[in-house]
Every structure is written in structure tokens, then in C-alpha cells.
Amino acid sequence: MCQREGLRADSSHFTLDGVPIRIQGGSIHYFRVPRSYWRDRLLKLKACGLNTLATYVPWNLHEPMKGVYRFEEHLDLEEYIRLAAELDLWVILRPGPYICAELDLGGLPSWLLRDKNMKLRTTYPGFTAAVNSYFDKLIPRVTPLQFSRGGPIIAMQVENEYGSYAKDEQYLTFIKEALLSRGVTELLLTSDNRAGLKCGGVEGVLQAINLQKLSYGAMQYLADMQPQKPLLVMEYWCGWFDVWGKPHHVFSAQDMIAEVKELLDRGISFNLYMFHGGSSFGFTNGAVDLGSYRPQVNSYDYDAPLTESGDYTTKYNLLRDVLGNYQNRELLQLPAVQGRKVYEPVVLSQHMSLWESIRCTDMPFRSNDPVNMENLPVNYNSGQSYGYTLYETTIYRGGALNSRNHVRDKALVFIDKHFIGILDYRTQEIAVPHSERERILGLLVENCGRVNFGPVLDEQRKGLVGDITLNHTPLKRFTMYSLELTPNFINRLQTLTWKSTNEKPLYPAFFRGNLTVTGQPSDTFVKMPGWSKGAVFVNGQNLGRHWSIGPQNTLYLPASWLKSGDNQVVVFEEHRAGEQMQFAENPQHCKTIDVSRQPFCTIA
Template identity: 45%
Template sequence: MWAFLGRSECILCLSSALCAMALLSNDQLPRLNQTHLTPLLLKIRKVGLEVNGSQFTLEGFPFRIISGTIDYFRIPRNSWRLSLSKMQACGFNTLTTHVPWNLHEPAVGQFYFIENVDLLAFISMASEMGLWVILCPGPYIGSDLDLGGLPSWLLKDPKMKLRTTYKGFTKAMNRYFDYLIPRIAKFQYKKGGPIIAVQVENEYGSYYMDKKYMAYVKKALVSRGINELLMTADDGANLKKGHLENVLVTLHMKNIKKETYEDLRSIQGRSPILMMVYTANSFDTWGALHQVGDPQILMKNVREIFNLGFSLNFYMFQGGTNFGLIGGSESSEGHTPVVTSYDYSGLVSEGGGYTPEYQEFQHFFHSVIDFQLSVQPKATLMFAYQPVMLLHFMTLWEVLPYLVKTTKSSKPLSMEQLPVNEGNGQAFGYIIYETKIFHGGLLSSRGHIHDRGQVFLDNNSVGLLDESNNELLLFKDLSKKTQILRILVENQGRLTSGQDINKERKGLTGDIYLDKSPLRLFKIYSLEMKKYFIQREFPKFWKTVTSPVQGPAFFLSHFKAGDPPKDTFIKIQGWGKGVISINGRSLGRYWNIGPQDTIYVPGSWLHPGVNQIIMFEELRGGVQIHFTNKAHLGH
């Protein structure tokens, strides 16, 4: 997510808004009362969500948006209905969700809207739970995803200018919207569906590389049938750059000052204010401290927001998990990759548990709105399975000869340039560059390794190249004429935002040098860690683990679950760095530098009886796998 101001600053900006509100209206902003308008009860559909002076109206009645964000692709599908019912029971009337282009069109022209990314099923469930929907279809959504949710195959074009009217980008966007928009248009309010508003792009004011772009995206939405209220969302410093004529401006809780409301008035006069992103916290990154907010200040801020008559979207109501390797990186201090958990201090935890803040919000909402509580959904119960004592392993070097396809190239190719996945390149995971060397010397990447490259000579680890270390001295074995040099490069997540996303190729993005001479004749292996790769039968070379094994290596184990299986967490104690999959589905990456040291395992991804775990460990493997019923996300 976006960096945002501190809690104390947040109180100051909200307090200053009390006087700033006079700039928006000559009379006192009326206190809005919640009505009983829900998708389940409202049968007559004539007038959707509208701006009426300083308030929203729905079907002509005053309406306060009390929204929370749940991104469906971060929650196991079998848990969607339960998560939405918890939102409704808390007092929220609206769901906000983002649509990740890269997960829906992972290859050019191949659209994927099933299983855990069945967007239409998720929208339908929200309606059944009595929730309205604010949809954020992008094409860029941010959300701390790899490339902000844009597909990496866009970067095959060396001239690509993401989020602009560059023809290479708009052609791809139009193909995607041709498929997506007519399908979601059927769920709009005026057609009997729950969608009451649609966001145009996301925080474009902080990017702003093309003045014509936002109008282009708006036209692309409207021309394909979107006719509900449109809105933009920007932080306080970038409202003017990101807004569109006749489109509602909403605020992200960042850089808000008294001047923000002056800018807002100059743009759209007297209007309702929607805090489109109010957040308890921020995301965690590997190697940093766990982000923890102050619940008392959070509640104080929300009370002020309500007293001011603002509407609210709480980011995140339930954050969930960056399953697979979908998390991105931020760039405040080089690349800092987002951890696997996207708990985000949501009102509902990553695994579905209620937090104390949930109870406070529920009590507050029920005290200020006319709302009748339905049956309180049960919290998701976690279970600690017995430790796995028997593991098998196989080194990465033993697996390489059995990979289906490798690429031979004179020069290094980045992930995006690889002729894999039907020419769409490689999106996530690892890539191995193999060549022969005839002498030792100084190995130099000159900044061309993205993001983290482990270097091996004849299968022996000799060092690391990354953003902070561009050189490594190689000592040749004089008893051999040649040695095999391999570099295992990990994509730790493309940048989620900023103008540098146009440069976000991964792997080796240029030449690598040995004593100032560029190395040539590479054999390149793609280790994308996709489901089909993890599920395939490796050769029967598995050996029993009796002591810690030096990686990189694959580890295989099994454990038994009851009927029905229960959610759990895998503890990563005793392990170094790598990726875990369960029954062929990738749970995400782990890393012993923290702050996160448990990995969430959805019970719905387990089978009654025997379940298979495969771990790819880069550094040093453990001898057991432990489970726990509690998340440990850091201190």
C-alpha cells in the first residue's frame, strides 16, 4: 500500500478539517443517518448513488458510505461468504474490492475468472450479504501487488510506457476491458446489481506521466457500459493532478492538510467527502519491524470522521494473504519486498479471526446508525497439527536436467524476455543463468541483477549479488579446465507504484562481466513455481533428511488432516528462505529475517487425510516442519 502519515499527524489533519469544512459549505454539514437501503431490500431501481450538495444520496435518500476493503484474490474462495458476513455484521454497508489485471489475464488474450479469482461470484456473494460494492477495475490498482497489478508481459515491449496513452499499453488495456467491463456492467445498481460506484484508475496524481490518460480510461469505462457514479482517489498532495471533470474526487489518507480541502473545493465545490483509504496500519516488508497501529487513536480518528459527516472506506477490513508470489516491492530505500501476510492490522485477521478493533467498530457503528445485527458469524478456528518428522529432499541441481524447457541465448535474457508461457515471458519466481568459465576473476553485475542472485561454481555457493553488492571475486579450481557458473536470481516483487515501474524487468537485465569481459552462451532455466511445476512428478531421487541440508533444494513431506480439515499456520523455525506449497498450491515465500515467521494454510486447501507439502529452500533446510494455531507476524 501507500506510505501514509503518522497517527498523530492524522488527528491533526482531521481536527483541522473542522474549520476547513467551512470552505465547503456556508451551513453546517448535516449528520447523515444510515438508511435500510441494501441490495436485498431495495427492489425499485431508478436513481443510483448521487452527489447532492454535501451528501450522498441513494434512490434519493441520504446515504453514508461505510465501506471496507476485501480483495477476493487474497482470501480463499471457500472463506469469501464468511468474510463478507463478518463485514455486514460489523455495520459496514459497502464492500470495496480491486480487480488485478495480472491475475485475470496472465497471458495475452487468455482470461481467467474462475476459482480464487472468480470476481463475478464474489460480487454476487456481496449482494447476497446485503452489501453494496465500490469496484476498482484499474487497469492499475496498486494494492501492494507486483507491478501494481499490471501484467508483467507488458514489459516485453522495450518502449513500454505503463499507465499512459502509449499505443502498446492502450491496445492491451482495451482488449482486457473488452472482456472485463461488459461482464461487470451487468452488476451495476441500475441493472439490479450491487455496484453503486466505480473508481477510475488509482492515485494517478502521484504518477501523472500523461495528461490525457485518465480521460482515456474514463471513456474506456463509459463506452463499455459503466454508468454509475465514477470517482478518482488521490492523496492530499496530488488531488489536482489526479482529478477528472465531472468525476467525484475522493481522498487517500496521506498528505492531508487544511489546503487539501481548499483544493477539493476548488475542484468540485460543495460536495460529500469520502475517505477512500483510511487505514489502521501499513504493510510489512521483509527485514523490517512489524507495523503496529494504535487502536485508541484509530477509533478517535473514525469518530472525528463521522462527526464531520464524511463517508469512509477502511483499508483493509480483512487483508488476507499474498498467496503465490504476487506481492510487490516499495522503493523508499531500494527494493523492499512485501511479506507474504497481508494482515495489515485489518479488523478481521489474516486467518479470519476477530480483532479487538472489530468489536470496537461494531459497537460504534451500531451506536450511530440504525442497524439491526443479524446472527454473529463464528470466528475461524485455527488448529496446530502434529509436527512433520519425516522429510525427503532433492537438490536443485538434481532437478534441473528434468525441467521441461530451457532457453539457450548468447546474452542474458530477463524474465520478461524469455520465450516461455507461449511467448508471454516469466511473471514470478526464480530464474537460473548457467554458463562456463575458463578462469577466475572479478564477477561484476554492474547493477543488472534484479533482485537477488546467489552465485554457484560447480554447485558450490560462492556468494551473493544484489542491489547493494555488485561484485564478487571468483577463485577457479586449477584442477579443472572449465567450471560451471550458475546464478540463481529471485524476483522479489516488482515495484507497486512510482514512475520507475516502467524499468521493472527481473532476472539479469543486462550483461554480467568477468574481469570486464561480458559472459556469453547461457543456458537459462525458468523456475516460476507455478502450480503445474510444483505438481509434476520429479524423478524418484528423493532422499531421507537426517540432518540439515544445504540448499538450494526441494523438500517433500506429508501430514494428515481431519474431516473437515482446519486452518493452520506453518512455523518457519529452523528454515532459511524459500517458497512453500500445499497440495500443489503456493502459499507464498518465507524468510528467516522476519518479521513474519508463520505462513497461513487455509483449511479449504487441505484434504481429509494425507496432504503434501513441498518446500523450495534456498539456503539451509530444517529437519522438521512445525504447525501452530497462532499467527506470528513479528514484534
């Protein structure tokens, strides 16, 4: 087979195999979409009139423990790229190693933070050695899929939005050479917001921009930086992400279409971020900290043209009309929408206290001082990434318990298994009742999501990250239990004795019930009315957090996680259980806000 000429950026327009092209792309993250729906979502992208698929590659999911790699099932990146090729889509691959993407730690694995001197996204030897080991596994999987070798990959991104970080002048050169030395031959690019363009470039690499409004001369600024180069909006933001406790973000279809029309009229290539957002299942969500810490929700709907469950929207239909008119050709027939079902409510008739469940954890770890999650000796000494850690110690008096701001991110505080209060970023001291006898002080500390953007990445260790004091004296002699709430842990819980909910639960607690599916399973959305905060598991799969503060009031449950017949439902609840789990045909949110009407940080 003759070698094809890859994507070139040598003039005011792109060429591919010598033919002028315009990139009209959309982002869909394979790791946020059930594998059984990959084809459906990519067909819908194609049917909308787009020609390019863009995706990040999450290091933290592909190497969850140091030296342990996962490229199977929903993480089969090669199969995802081959599917794009089968559907005649080009691919822009964004392998990181940092990706942001509103993922925990921006897609970097938390075990990197076991090194107390770690300097993420720099040429610090501990970081570059880890990147090299990861790229040794990742890059050879994708180089055979490059366009010049017959595959669909036309470009690869060098890291992500480094201009907003820019702590090491040599770092982008290191990443560029790491790609080139492993056989990457396609066009390399960077992408930054307007403010980051100045510091986000590297010699020989095309710069692209991320934005939502084509105002303030952003495109002209990029054009002036790169004369006689094609313009690319690597992320045109169709919407925005949500954080717990704030409104659901929307961005009007009319405003989006007006911007897309301007991009088309000016001959600018673009990638819609997100075209289909999907879900940050489990505990993989990240957080923002722009002066105050706020974890992100599990839904990554993003108010995108395709909804979290793959439905068409007004944005999709308008976009398809516009692209069809500009291309002056008939587009693919629209694929059918998957049906959804509102199942009968599930009564969770059994419960088990957290204190009983710790028998299913690994052996507890004992230390004179509290140890943060990442440095716990679990997961083959890769530490704990997600979930909760229970810290226990003996106290002999009451008084003022002060966290010294060492709780990351939230601790439920117990005396002899009875809840007495919460320590977090806002509340750093609570009163411990006095007693003449020794008692067990317990702190159930939750990682609500590591920050994924900004200068504080190196500071994202979770659990107890330092001493806590009782009457100004640091507490010692801790016993620690790792509670990541993995599928294996949820399955082990079934071997223990559960109590009837006729008996009053001791919180936090797990609740168990059964969802009966008649016939072929369908997608649905889970509602938790009357419940406070925790996580939902169906057949061992972690759907994500339920939290009464919103804005997300439902959790997406794909049909592929269900089976005909009995399906086991387990709910972890911190404070207050409702009477049942309910279902809905469509997602539900609290109040909404138009993202264009409020200041927001330019990250994605």
C-alpha cells in the first residue's frame, strides 16, 4: 500500500493527502460511553455532518496502579479508533499525559502523588520517568493507526492547555520528543485558551485555540501568532460542566449555531467540545478550585448536541441543518434513538452498617500519624485513588477537635460509631462531648474529586494530609481502612449478614434491594428521593454519587449494565435513607443557568 501524505498546515488551509480539507469535528470520550453504544454515538456524529472524532486518553484509567495497564472492554482505545475508521471518520487523538477533561487530577494517576516531591507536568525526573513508562505502553498501540499508515489518526495533541500552567519551559519539548521518538509522524498540535496561547506553544507544533465566543479578537491573535497557518478551534465549547451545589449549565442552541455559522463563513476548522459528553461514572469526577473547592457532578451531559443518554437535541438538529447546507450534500439517515424505560420502584429492604462492612476491606493499616490516601499500602503499593478512608484512634477526653485544614475533602466524625459532625474546608473545628472513659474517634474521609485544572495539581493528596488536634494536641496511633467501594468490595458484602430495614439503620450504611427486568433491558435514569448523600451500585457497577444538593437529580443507568431478571441494587448512604429508589425516562436537574450570563473559568 502506498504511504499517504498526512495532515499538513503549510498554508491558510489544511491539506490531507494533498487535498484541501476543513476539520469539522466533535469530541466523544470512549471512557465516558458504554462500549455497546460506541457505534451508535459515532454514527450520530457522522450523521450530523461532522468528519472528525476527537478524544482524550485518560492515563489514570489506563494505568490505575503503577505498572498495571488496562486497555480492554470500555478502555479498548484501539478498537474505538478502528470503529471511527470503519465509519470513515478522521481522528484527532489527545493522549496527554495531562488532559483535564473534568476528570480526577486531570487524568493523571493519583499514585504519582506518593512521591512527596512530585512536580506534575514538569521535567521533574519522577514525572518524566512515569510518562515514559506509560507512553511505552500507549503510543505503540496507536502509531499503526496513523493516517500515513492507513489509519484514521490525522493529528495528535502535545499535552493540553499548558499555557495556563507553564511551570517548565522544557516540558512541552519533552512531550513532543516523547511522541516523535515512539513513531508519531502525524501533525502535532497544542490547544489553549486565549490567555494561554502566549506560553502554550512549542517549536514546530501547530497552535489551536479553545473558546465559546468568537469575540475580543481571539482568532486574529492566533492568526498573528502563526502567519500563513490554518486556524483551528480545538475546543468550541457547546455548553459547560456542572459542580455540586450550583445550577445546571446550559448554553442556548441559537447562540451556539450563530458561532458555528461564523466559523464556517470564515473557513475556520473546529471541534465541538463536547459533541456528546456521556458520564463520569463511579468516583472519576474531578473538581475546580478557584478560591473555593467544588467537586464536579457525575453527569458530563455538557448541554451537548447529543445528550448524556444519546438523544438528539435542538442543538443537534440545527447543527445538522447548517452543516448539510454548507456541504450541499445529503447526510446519513439519522440512527434510531434507544428506548428508555421507567422501571417499578425498588424497595431497599435490607441494610448493613459501614462498621460491619469494614470486615470486607483489606487488612487495616496502623500508623502513629494519619497517612493520606495515596500513601496507604494498598493496591500493590499504589495507594488509594477514590472513595473513602476510615481513620480511627482512641481518645480519653472531650474538647475542641480541629482539622487544621488537613481534611481532603470531607470527614464525617464519629464517637463510638455515633455521628457528631462534619469537618471540611469551611468547618475546621467541632466540639467533642466530654467523657471520663476512653472512646473511639472515627473520621470517614471522602475524596470528593481531585482538582483537574490550575496551579494546585501537586496539592491534591486526599484523606487526612496532616495532623488533627484535640485541644491543640495532635492525635496519634491511627488505624486506617481503605474503602474504595470497588465492584469486588460490593460483591464481598453479599457474603455478610444483612438486617431488615424494620430495624433502624446505624449510619453510614449500605442498603440492598432488587430490580426485576422483564425482557430486554432498556436505559433508564435513577432517582433517589428522600436520600441524602452516597453512591449507587447496580450489579456491582458504580453509577456515581447521589447528593440531595443537586443540580444532578438522576444517575444514568445504561441497559448494558442490566440483565433480564434480577438485578442487585446497593446504595451507600451517609446520613438519611429514603423509602425507595425510583426511575425516570429523562434526566432531572435543579435550576439552570445560562453559561454565557456568568463569568466562568476557561477550562475543559
